Amino acid sequence: MSRIALPAGLPVLPPRDPHSHKGTFGRALLVGGSVGMPGSISLSGRACLKGGAGLVTLAVPDAIINTVATFDAAYMTWPLPTDRSGHLPLHAKAKLSAKLEQADCLAVGPGLGQSRGLFFLVNDLASNFPRPMVIDADGLNLIAQRPDMTQPFTAPRVLTPHLGEFRRLVGKPQLTMEEATGSAIEFADKLQCVLVLKGSQTLVTDGTQQWNNPTGNPGLATGGSGDVLTGLITAMLAQQLNVYDAAVLAVFLHGLAADIAVKQTSQPGLTASDLLDFLEDALCEYAEARDAKSS
Ligand SMILES: NC(=O)C1=CN([C@@H]2O[C@H](COP(=O)(O)OP(=O)(O)OC[C@H]3O[C@@H](n4cnc5c(N)ncnc54)[C@H](O)[C@@H]3O)[C@@H](O)[C@H]2O)[C@@H](O)CC1
Numbered sequence: 001m002s003r004i005a006l007p008a009g010l011p012v013l014p015p016r017d018p019h020s021h022k023g024t025f026g027r028a029l030l031v032g033g034s035v036g037m038p039g040s041i042s043l044s045g046r047a048c049l050k051g052g053a054g055l056v057t058l059a060v061p062d063a064i065i066n067t068v069a070t071f072d073a074a075y076m077t078w079p080l081p082t083d084r085s086g087h088l089p090l091h092a093k094a095k096l097s098a099k100l101e102q103a104d105c106l107a108v109g110p111g112l113g114q115s116r117g118l119f120f121l122v123n124d125l126a127s128n129f130p131r132p133m134v135i136d137a138d139g140l141n142l143i144a145q146r147p148d149m150t151q152p153f154t155a156p157r158v159l160t161p162h163l164g165e166f167r168r169l170v171g172k173p174q175l176t177m178e179e180a181t182g183s184a185i186e187f188a189d190k191l192q193c194v195l196v197l198k199g200s201q202t203l204v205t206d207g208t209q210q211w212n213n214p215t216g217n218p219g220l221a222t223g224g225s226g227d228v229l230t231g232l233i234t235a236m237l238a239q240q241l242n243v244y245d246a247a248v249l250a251v252f253l254h255g256l257a258a259d260i261a262v263k264q265t266s267q268p269g270l271t272a273s274d275l276l277d278f279l280e281d282a283l284c285e286y287a288e289a290r291d292a293k294s295s
């Protein structure tokens, strides 16, 4: 396998201690899914495992739990109630609480859908979960509806919008990608969070630092590739990287996996499920280059 050159400033995921165990690499909890969208949270969960989280649990509406469970034997599932529209209801919080207490980090949003109950549930989690949390997809659309979008987060948060989702967050439907870049830095600074503005050249910023990601290609322009990124960021958080480093390293590895993948498949032929199979190659190339650099 060819050795890549690691760009300056790329965070270090340390090699594993030979005496480490699954508890060393964190308990990740991912909340998402709805009737019609069981796949997205499963892609996130599988990416979270592939990215190295020790224990991964997917909390999903009970109507889809059997489907979600069948996608991978290695993650656990936790059934929550399903409302009449196929979404999690607000009272799902009661059953979620036991898992929230155990979780070292949380991801919310993939495939969640939108409803009034979900608006309160997601905003409650975004405001009150005391440890690092990734907010993606419908999670972003739901926090975008908060009456006060200028209120900073009080715990570590990573928000991962594409341009459409970022436009909703800032309430500017016509914003161009160029305008969004400047706006993203301001937004991250104001809300005290890490913002991952996804696109052909993803920007990661905490309002002070910026990372312009060099990896990735249009093979990623396929449904579910962002869900994979969410799981990968969560995996880095579970392994105790801080929110900025977790986001930067995950974005880099996600793009690298796609770059390796399209050498063997094609850009049009790449699917998000296939991308999962190349995360391991990306981690191998990264670890090899990291170890060569440090020796
Ligand atoms: N297998 C599954 O179950 C999947 C479920 N998904 C879920 O579907 C729900 C809706 O997510 P979507 O992102 O499709 O919905 P959105 O409606 O937020 O975004 C998609 C729309 O935004 C536009 N857009 C503009 N700029 C864009 C950019 N830079 N990147 C991406 N899109 C851009 C697209 O053309 C498209 O019309 C989410 O809950 C998501 O998690 C998707 O992740 C796809 C896979």
Ligand SMILES: Nc1ncnc2c1ncn2[C@@H]1O[C@H](COP(=O)(O)OP(=O)(O)O)[C@@H](O)[C@H]1O
Pocket (backbone or CB within 6 Å): 137, 162, 198, 199, 200, 201, 202, 215, 216, 217, 218, 219, 220, 221, 222, 223, 224, 225, 226, 227, 228, 229
């Ligand atoms: N042309 C492209 N070049 C590089 N990366 C891309 C390109 N198009 C999309 N991506 C990446 O693919 C992912 C798409 O995320 P998202 O739109 O949330 O997908 P989904 O919600 O379907 O999972 C992001 O990480 C984005 O940066």
Ligand SMILES: [Mg+2]
Pocket (backbone or CB within 6 Å): 136, 137, 226, 227
């Ligand atoms: Mg998405």
